[in-house]
Amino acid sequence: MMIRHGAALKVENCGKTFADGTCALARATLDIAQSETLVLLGPSGCGKTTLLRIVAGLEMPDAGGRVLFDGKDLTRQPIEKRNVGMVFQSYALFPNMTVAENIGYGLRIRGVSRLERAARVAELITLTNLGGLEHRRIDQLSGGQRQRVALARAVAIRPSVLLLDEPLTALDAALRERLRGELNGLLRTLGITAIYVTHDQAEAMELGDRIVVMRKGAIAQVGTPREIYFTPADRFVAEFVGAANIIEAPIESGDLILPGGRQPVGSTGSRARAVAMVRPETIRIVDADKASLTGIVDSIRFAGDRQRIIVRDAAAIPLALDVPHTIHVRAGERIGLSIAADSIRLLPAEG
Template sequence: MSIALKNVAKTYPDGTKALQPTDLEFRAGEIVSLLGPSGCGKTTLLRLIAGLERPDAGSSIHFDTDDVTRLPVEHRRVGMVFQSYALFPNMSVLANISYGLKMQKLPAAEIRARADEVIKMCQLEPYANRSIDALSGGQRQRVALARAFAPRPRILLLDEPLSALDAALRDKLRDELAALLRRFKITAIFVTHDQDEALAIADRVAVMRNGRVMQIGTPEDLYHNPRVPFVAEFVGHAVELCGTVEDGKLNTPGGRLALPRTDADYQVYVRADDVKLSQDGSLRGTVESVTFLGTHYRVGVSGVVQGLLYANHTGTTPPKPGDTVRMEIAPEALLLLPRERHAA
């Protein structure tokens, strides 16, 4: 089922504009993430699609050709997993998952088959007959996911669905979640502030800020071709290189850096992956921090940007705090973005 939003906005009675007028389209079977910091409007947008909030006058929400703008939540046929688990504490895990299927009046054999399928996928087999009160927070979140999947809704809305899980299980369930959504061809929209989660699961990601969608695109497009500084900073943690441009080079406190072009007024950004430690590098700074991350060292260097410029160093012998290092950045690795005037 496709979803089309036209001029959808939300203003609360106190005048707070939680969502600015927004146009978005979600294709049938597509997985889209709403990504952004707390308070950016992503949960408000999700709740408007669900029917849990009423949009401002002039808004339009369509599921395929059906206008659901004013349709109550119970008639929208969406599956929902929000931060509050909303589970039945007096029921077992199996009973919680089966509840929605019973409401659909499905045959008992099909109810059990679907419940068993999602229990296995969410690694809940040892807990199937336990009460909800006997589960940890992470286990309860998995039950909420399983209960939403079991009826196989045509649209699935998820608000931080993996936030309560430990890191190892979150990574595993993240991959299984993406596989299940694609297997059932469910149109899914999920809210997260975790860019790794968004990039790993979604077909497209909408990056939001202050009630606006700043950019929507594939994970690869957002990472390699951000259109505005905020997206570059939020997706991939790009750092701005400040300085003056002269003779095709950027003069920074740490040295001169060749630019790919100088034909416009732009801001220059770079990601840690593209900063290389090199004895012949044109930039120079002082190592302030060294963090081992398993596959590489994250080296924080002062003296080049206002804060720290980070480099991902894959060598076996990292520099030490206090060392002076040289760095190089290939011109084609720089992100040249329109200068941000006054972000709303």
């Protein structure tokens, strides 16, 4: 039976400034629970890989920073003494070894007996859907199969923490989506503590127990996928994670005053103006004659399982709506819009 494993991890006051003065990571503190999957999400150059490398022991944090596994300070321990598994975009497999030999490599160099090694490899081959491929060479595998081998090899050693640096980026969209589901199931089955780096918000939403959104070397927000999506901390998070309508408008008696009418937003405090976020799927089309907010259909675009409708003259910006194909409107038609007040997120003013 596969043993569940994983360490509680603490990143304490860790930052990274390189010798040339470049600050790659502002000081940050994170607590990752045992068996939690934490996703580091952000654009290129935001510091997410630097943070991952500090956890791995491939980079030293600035003075005063610490990395603790189950309360033990491993800040100055190299990667080989941290019991971490790593999976990269590039696979990094041994071409002269078979699938089974690659998976069992880490066990062999740790001195695990041949019998135990064979049992662990067989178990992981089943868990990663590699049955029948045990004796194939790496050059005989597809990209998806190679990534499964890399993942199986990383977890075979029963790591305290599994670190994944954009492992699915090189795969096509359909395969990436399928492997996301498989990876999620494997992490839950094994109970591994994992840190996953990506710039793909769909990956972050599906895999993360919590998401750390990063920008320009600093943490912008930490929260569950639902918290990040529906209650973003600021405009950057709102626009980076999913599609968002960002509306700037004056407020009067709890309503946004818009070109197309009034839109209730609930509690606004003492604000005279607001920056509000509305997700496209939260806007409903209603009868224009009975609506307090109206606009003109500018364009209609097929988007697979939905249609994206752009509406002008309702707000100072064109509004994007995601609605089912059962809704029929025409370009140039005036329509009514209904937005529940509790689906509108008021954001802090920039600057």
